[in-house]
Amino acid sequence: MEPPIPPSASGIEEDEEWELFNDDGFVYKRHKRSRISDAAEETSKPPDPELDPVVEERNRKIRKKRILVKLKRKYRSEIDQWEILSNSLNAIKEKADRFQTTQREERLNANATTSYPESCSVEGAREFGGGDASAPSSMLDGLLFMAEAQEAVINDVLKMCEVAENICRIEEEEKKQSFFDLPIWSSPTDLMTSLCAD
Incomplete structure:
Protein backbone atom coordinates (compact mmCIF):
# COMPACT_ATOMS: atom_id res chain seq x y z
CA MET A 1 0.00 0.00 0.00
CA GLU A 2 1.26 3.41 -0.92
CA PRO A 3 1.60 6.09 1.72
CA PRO A 4 -0.87 8.99 1.36
CA ILE A 5 0.43 12.15 -0.21
CA PRO A 6 0.81 14.88 2.39
CA PRO A 7 -1.44 17.91 1.78
CA SER A 8 1.53 20.25 1.73
CA ALA A 9 3.00 18.48 -1.29
CA SER A 10 -0.17 18.96 -3.35
CA GLY A 11 -0.24 22.61 -2.30
CA ILE A 12 3.32 23.03 -3.52
CA GLU A 13 2.39 21.53 -6.88
CA GLU A 14 -0.52 23.97 -7.19
CA ASP A 15 1.75 26.91 -6.35
CA GLU A 16 4.17 25.80 -9.03
CA GLU A 17 1.41 26.12 -11.63
CA TRP A 18 0.98 29.82 -10.80
CA GLU A 19 3.43 32.67 -11.08
CA LEU A 20 3.36 36.29 -9.98
CA PHE A 21 3.38 38.68 -12.92
CA ASN A 22 4.19 42.39 -12.77
CA ASP A 23 2.50 44.30 -15.60
CA ASP A 24 3.53 47.96 -15.30
CA GLY A 25 2.95 48.05 -11.57
CA PHE A 26 -0.07 45.72 -11.51
CA VAL A 27 0.95 42.50 -9.79
CA TYR A 28 -1.24 39.45 -10.22
CA LYS A 29 -1.07 35.66 -10.38
CA ARG A 30 -1.27 33.82 -13.68
CA HIS A 31 -0.77 30.28 -14.87
CA LYS A 32 2.82 29.39 -15.54
CA ARG A 33 3.62 28.84 -19.16
CA SER A 34 5.95 26.07 -20.07
CA ARG A 35 9.00 27.20 -21.96
CA ILE A 36 8.49 24.58 -24.68
CA SER A 37 4.91 25.70 -25.39
CA ASP A 38 6.00 29.35 -25.36
CA ALA A 39 8.70 28.67 -27.93
CA ALA A 40 6.24 26.73 -30.09
CA GLU A 41 3.67 29.53 -29.89
CA GLU A 42 6.26 32.13 -30.81
CA THR A 43 7.40 30.20 -33.87
CA SER A 44 3.86 29.34 -35.03
CA LYS A 45 2.33 32.81 -34.51
CA PRO A 46 3.11 35.74 -36.76
CA PRO A 47 4.84 38.63 -34.99
CA ASP A 48 2.50 40.60 -32.78
CA PRO A 49 1.67 43.92 -34.46
CA GLU A 50 1.81 45.66 -31.09
CA LEU A 51 5.45 44.65 -30.72
CA ILE A 67 -7.29 62.73 -27.71
CA LEU A 68 -6.17 66.16 -28.92
CA VAL A 69 -9.19 66.48 -31.23
CA LYS A 70 -11.46 65.54 -28.32
CA LEU A 71 -9.81 68.17 -26.08
CA LYS A 72 -10.04 70.76 -28.84
CA ARG A 73 -13.80 70.18 -29.22
CA LYS A 74 -14.30 70.40 -25.47
CA TYR A 75 -12.33 73.62 -25.09
CA ARG A 76 -13.91 75.13 -28.23
CA SER A 77 -17.39 74.66 -26.73
CA GLU A 78 -16.25 76.19 -23.42
CA ILE A 79 -14.67 79.14 -25.24
CA ASP A 80 -17.89 79.68 -27.20
CA GLN A 81 -19.92 79.76 -23.99
CA TRP A 82 -17.54 82.24 -22.36
CA SER A 115 -30.44 128.41 -14.14
CA TYR A 116 -31.73 130.95 -16.68
CA PRO A 117 -35.28 131.41 -15.43
CA GLU A 118 -34.24 130.81 -11.82
CA SER A 119 -34.00 134.50 -11.06
CA CYS A 120 -37.31 135.17 -12.78
CA SER A 121 -39.04 132.25 -11.11
CA VAL A 122 -37.74 133.18 -7.68
CA GLU A 123 -39.06 136.72 -8.09
CA GLY A 124 -42.34 135.37 -9.49
CA ALA A 125 -42.60 132.89 -6.69
CA ARG A 126 -42.09 135.61 -4.14
CA GLU A 127 -44.74 137.71 -5.78
CA PHE A 128 -47.31 134.97 -5.99
CA GLY A 129 -46.28 133.10 -2.84
CA GLY A 130 -45.67 129.86 -4.77
CA GLY A 131 -42.50 127.84 -5.46
CA ASP A 132 -40.81 126.46 -8.56
CA ALA A 133 -42.62 123.14 -9.00
CA SER A 134 -40.93 122.06 -12.27
CA ALA A 135 -37.42 121.60 -10.78
CA PRO A 136 -38.37 119.01 -8.12
CA SER A 137 -40.58 117.08 -10.57
CA SER A 138 -37.81 116.91 -13.20
CA MET A 139 -35.39 115.78 -10.51
CA LEU A 140 -37.88 113.14 -9.38
CA ASP A 141 -38.33 111.97 -12.98
CA GLY A 142 -34.55 111.73 -13.38
CA LEU A 143 -34.17 109.70 -10.19
CA ASP A 156 -29.20 91.54 -16.89
CA VAL A 157 -26.44 90.66 -14.41
CA LEU A 158 -28.74 88.17 -12.66
CA LYS A 159 -29.46 86.48 -16.00
CA MET A 160 -25.74 86.22 -16.69
CA CYS A 161 -25.14 84.72 -13.25
CA GLU A 162 -27.85 82.13 -13.87
CA VAL A 163 -26.24 81.20 -17.20
CA ALA A 164 -22.82 80.86 -15.53
CA GLU A 165 -24.31 78.71 -12.74
CA ASN A 166 -26.01 76.48 -15.32
CA ILE A 167 -22.74 76.06 -17.23
CA CYS A 168 -20.91 75.10 -14.02
CA ARG A 169 -23.69 72.71 -13.00
CA ILE A 170 -23.70 70.99 -16.40
CA GLU A 171 -19.90 70.59 -16.35
CA GLU A 172 -20.06 69.15 -12.83
CA GLU A 173 -22.76 66.67 -13.86
CA GLU A 174 -20.72 65.62 -16.91
CA LYS A 175 -17.68 64.98 -14.72
CA LYS A 176 -19.76 62.98 -12.24
CA GLN A 177 -21.35 60.99 -15.06
CA SER A 178 -17.94 60.15 -16.52
CA PHE A 179 -17.05 58.49 -13.20
CA PHE A 180 -20.38 56.66 -13.03
CA ASP A 181 -19.91 55.37 -16.59
CA LEU A 182 -16.56 53.76 -15.84
CA PRO A 183 -16.71 50.04 -16.59
CA ILE A 184 -15.42 47.31 -14.34
CA TRP A 185 -12.34 45.87 -15.98
CA SER A 186 -11.57 42.18 -16.01
CA SER A 187 -7.80 42.61 -16.14
CA PRO A 188 -5.20 45.32 -15.63
CA THR A 189 -4.41 45.23 -19.35
CA ASP A 190 -8.03 46.13 -20.14
CA LEU A 191 -7.83 48.94 -17.58
CA MET A 192 -4.66 50.36 -19.13
CA THR A 193 -6.12 50.06 -22.65
CA SER A 194 -9.27 51.88 -21.57
CA LEU A 195 -7.34 54.65 -19.83
CA CYS A 196 -5.04 55.12 -22.82
CA ALA A 197 -8.03 55.27 -25.19
CA ASP A 198 -9.58 58.13 -23.22
Whole structure:
Protein backbone atom coordinates (compact mmCIF):
# COMPACT_ATOMS: atom_id res chain seq x y z
CA MET A 1 0.00 0.00 0.00
CA GLU A 2 1.26 3.41 -0.92
CA PRO A 3 1.60 6.09 1.72
CA PRO A 4 -0.87 8.99 1.36
CA ILE A 5 0.43 12.15 -0.21
CA PRO A 6 0.81 14.88 2.39
CA PRO A 7 -1.44 17.91 1.78
CA SER A 8 1.53 20.25 1.73
CA ALA A 9 3.00 18.48 -1.29
CA SER A 10 -0.17 18.96 -3.35
CA GLY A 11 -0.24 22.61 -2.30
CA ILE A 12 3.32 23.03 -3.52
CA GLU A 13 2.39 21.53 -6.88
CA GLU A 14 -0.52 23.97 -7.19
CA ASP A 15 1.75 26.91 -6.35
CA GLU A 16 4.17 25.80 -9.03
CA GLU A 17 1.41 26.12 -11.63
CA TRP A 18 0.98 29.82 -10.80
CA GLU A 19 3.43 32.67 -11.08
CA LEU A 20 3.36 36.29 -9.98
CA PHE A 21 3.38 38.68 -12.92
CA ASN A 22 4.19 42.39 -12.77
CA ASP A 23 2.50 44.30 -15.60
CA ASP A 24 3.53 47.96 -15.30
CA GLY A 25 2.95 48.05 -11.57
CA PHE A 26 -0.07 45.72 -11.51
CA VAL A 27 0.95 42.50 -9.79
CA TYR A 28 -1.24 39.45 -10.22
CA LYS A 29 -1.07 35.66 -10.38
CA ARG A 30 -1.27 33.82 -13.68
CA HIS A 31 -0.77 30.28 -14.87
CA LYS A 32 2.82 29.39 -15.54
CA ARG A 33 3.62 28.84 -19.16
CA SER A 34 5.95 26.07 -20.07
CA ARG A 35 9.00 27.20 -21.96
CA ILE A 36 8.49 24.58 -24.68
CA SER A 37 4.91 25.70 -25.39
CA ASP A 38 6.00 29.35 -25.36
CA ALA A 39 8.70 28.67 -27.93
CA ALA A 40 6.24 26.73 -30.09
CA GLU A 41 3.67 29.53 -29.89
CA GLU A 42 6.26 32.13 -30.81
CA THR A 43 7.40 30.20 -33.87
CA SER A 44 3.86 29.34 -35.03
CA LYS A 45 2.33 32.81 -34.51
CA PRO A 46 3.11 35.74 -36.76
CA PRO A 47 4.84 38.63 -34.99
CA ASP A 48 2.50 40.60 -32.78
CA PRO A 49 1.67 43.92 -34.46
CA GLU A 50 1.81 45.66 -31.09
CA LEU A 51 5.45 44.65 -30.72
CA ASP A 52 6.34 46.15 -34.09
CA PRO A 53 7.78 49.60 -33.25
CA VAL A 54 6.51 51.21 -36.46
CA VAL A 55 2.95 50.02 -35.90
CA GLU A 56 3.14 50.89 -32.22
CA GLU A 57 4.35 54.41 -33.05
CA ARG A 58 1.58 54.86 -35.62
CA ASN A 59 -1.06 53.68 -33.11
CA ARG A 60 0.37 56.01 -30.49
CA LYS A 61 0.15 58.95 -32.90
CA ILE A 62 -3.43 58.06 -33.83
CA ARG A 63 -4.41 57.85 -30.14
CA LYS A 64 -2.68 61.15 -29.41
CA LYS A 65 -4.40 62.85 -32.34
CA ARG A 66 -7.80 61.49 -31.28
CA ILE A 67 -7.29 62.73 -27.71
CA LEU A 68 -6.17 66.16 -28.92
CA VAL A 69 -9.19 66.48 -31.23
CA LYS A 70 -11.46 65.54 -28.32
CA LEU A 71 -9.81 68.17 -26.08
CA LYS A 72 -10.04 70.76 -28.84
CA ARG A 73 -13.80 70.18 -29.22
CA LYS A 74 -14.30 70.40 -25.47
CA TYR A 75 -12.33 73.62 -25.09
CA ARG A 76 -13.91 75.13 -28.23
CA SER A 77 -17.39 74.66 -26.73
CA GLU A 78 -16.25 76.19 -23.42
CA ILE A 79 -14.67 79.14 -25.24
CA ASP A 80 -17.89 79.68 -27.20
CA GLN A 81 -19.92 79.76 -23.99
CA TRP A 82 -17.54 82.24 -22.36
CA GLU A 83 -17.57 84.42 -25.49
CA ILE A 84 -21.37 84.57 -25.32
CA LEU A 85 -21.17 85.61 -21.66
CA SER A 86 -18.48 88.17 -22.44
CA ASN A 87 -20.52 89.65 -25.29
CA SER A 88 -23.61 89.94 -23.11
CA LEU A 89 -21.53 91.58 -20.36
CA ASN A 90 -20.14 94.06 -22.90
CA ALA A 91 -23.69 94.80 -24.07
CA ILE A 92 -24.73 95.51 -20.48
CA LYS A 93 -21.71 97.77 -20.03
CA GLU A 94 -22.55 99.68 -23.22
CA LYS A 95 -26.15 100.04 -22.06
CA ALA A 96 -24.98 101.41 -18.72
CA ASP A 97 -22.57 103.83 -20.44
CA ARG A 98 -25.32 105.07 -22.75
CA PHE A 99 -27.61 105.50 -19.79
CA GLN A 100 -24.98 107.49 -17.91
CA THR A 101 -24.32 109.78 -20.88
CA THR A 102 -28.04 110.43 -21.39
CA GLN A 103 -28.35 111.05 -17.65
CA ARG A 104 -25.51 113.60 -17.77
CA GLU A 105 -27.03 115.31 -20.80
CA GLU A 106 -30.42 115.51 -19.10
CA ARG A 107 -28.85 116.96 -15.97
CA LEU A 108 -26.92 119.53 -17.99
CA ASN A 109 -30.07 120.46 -19.92
CA ALA A 110 -32.07 120.66 -16.71
CA ASN A 111 -29.39 122.84 -15.08
CA ALA A 112 -29.26 125.11 -18.13
CA THR A 113 -33.04 125.54 -18.25
CA THR A 114 -33.40 126.04 -14.51
CA SER A 115 -30.44 128.41 -14.14
CA TYR A 116 -31.73 130.95 -16.68
CA PRO A 117 -35.28 131.41 -15.43
CA GLU A 118 -34.24 130.81 -11.82
CA SER A 119 -34.00 134.50 -11.06
CA CYS A 120 -37.31 135.17 -12.78
CA SER A 121 -39.04 132.25 -11.11
CA VAL A 122 -37.74 133.18 -7.68
CA GLU A 123 -39.06 136.72 -8.09
CA GLY A 124 -42.34 135.37 -9.49
CA ALA A 125 -42.60 132.89 -6.69
CA ARG A 126 -42.09 135.61 -4.14
CA GLU A 127 -44.74 137.71 -5.78
CA PHE A 128 -47.31 134.97 -5.99
CA GLY A 129 -46.28 133.10 -2.84
CA GLY A 130 -45.67 129.86 -4.77
CA GLY A 131 -42.50 127.84 -5.46
CA ASP A 132 -40.81 126.46 -8.56
CA ALA A 133 -42.62 123.14 -9.00
CA SER A 134 -40.93 122.06 -12.27
CA ALA A 135 -37.42 121.60 -10.78
CA PRO A 136 -38.37 119.01 -8.12
CA SER A 137 -40.58 117.08 -10.57
CA SER A 138 -37.81 116.91 -13.20
CA MET A 139 -35.39 115.78 -10.51
CA LEU A 140 -37.88 113.14 -9.38
CA ASP A 141 -38.33 111.97 -12.98
CA GLY A 142 -34.55 111.73 -13.38
CA LEU A 143 -34.17 109.70 -10.19
CA LEU A 144 -37.03 107.42 -11.23
CA PHE A 145 -35.46 106.91 -14.66
CA MET A 146 -32.09 106.16 -13.04
CA ALA A 147 -33.66 103.60 -10.66
CA GLU A 148 -35.39 101.85 -13.58
CA ALA A 149 -32.13 101.71 -15.54
CA GLN A 150 -30.29 100.28 -12.53
CA GLU A 151 -33.01 97.67 -12.15
CA ALA A 152 -32.56 96.68 -15.81
CA VAL A 153 -28.79 96.35 -15.32
CA ILE A 154 -29.28 94.25 -12.19
CA ASN A 155 -31.71 91.96 -14.05
CA ASP A 156 -29.20 91.54 -16.89
CA VAL A 157 -26.44 90.66 -14.41
CA LEU A 158 -28.74 88.17 -12.66
CA LYS A 159 -29.46 86.48 -16.00
CA MET A 160 -25.74 86.22 -16.69
CA CYS A 161 -25.14 84.72 -13.25
CA GLU A 162 -27.85 82.13 -13.87
CA VAL A 163 -26.24 81.20 -17.20
CA ALA A 164 -22.82 80.86 -15.53
CA GLU A 165 -24.31 78.71 -12.74
CA ASN A 166 -26.01 76.48 -15.32
CA ILE A 167 -22.74 76.06 -17.23
CA CYS A 168 -20.91 75.10 -14.02
CA ARG A 169 -23.69 72.71 -13.00
CA ILE A 170 -23.70 70.99 -16.40
CA GLU A 171 -19.90 70.59 -16.35
CA GLU A 172 -20.06 69.15 -12.83
CA GLU A 173 -22.76 66.67 -13.86
CA GLU A 174 -20.72 65.62 -16.91
CA LYS A 175 -17.68 64.98 -14.72
CA LYS A 176 -19.76 62.98 -12.24
CA GLN A 177 -21.35 60.99 -15.06
CA SER A 178 -17.94 60.15 -16.52
CA PHE A 179 -17.05 58.49 -13.20
CA PHE A 180 -20.38 56.66 -13.03
CA ASP A 181 -19.91 55.37 -16.59
CA LEU A 182 -16.56 53.76 -15.84
CA PRO A 183 -16.71 50.04 -16.59
CA ILE A 184 -15.42 47.31 -14.34
CA TRP A 185 -12.34 45.87 -15.98
CA SER A 186 -11.57 42.18 -16.01
CA SER A 187 -7.80 42.61 -16.14
CA PRO A 188 -5.20 45.32 -15.63
CA THR A 189 -4.41 45.23 -19.35
CA ASP A 190 -8.03 46.13 -20.14
CA LEU A 191 -7.83 48.94 -17.58
CA MET A 192 -4.66 50.36 -19.13
CA THR A 193 -6.12 50.06 -22.65
CA SER A 194 -9.27 51.88 -21.57
CA LEU A 195 -7.34 54.65 -19.83
CA CYS A 196 -5.04 55.12 -22.82
CA ALA A 197 -8.03 55.27 -25.19
CA ASP A 198 -9.58 58.13 -23.22
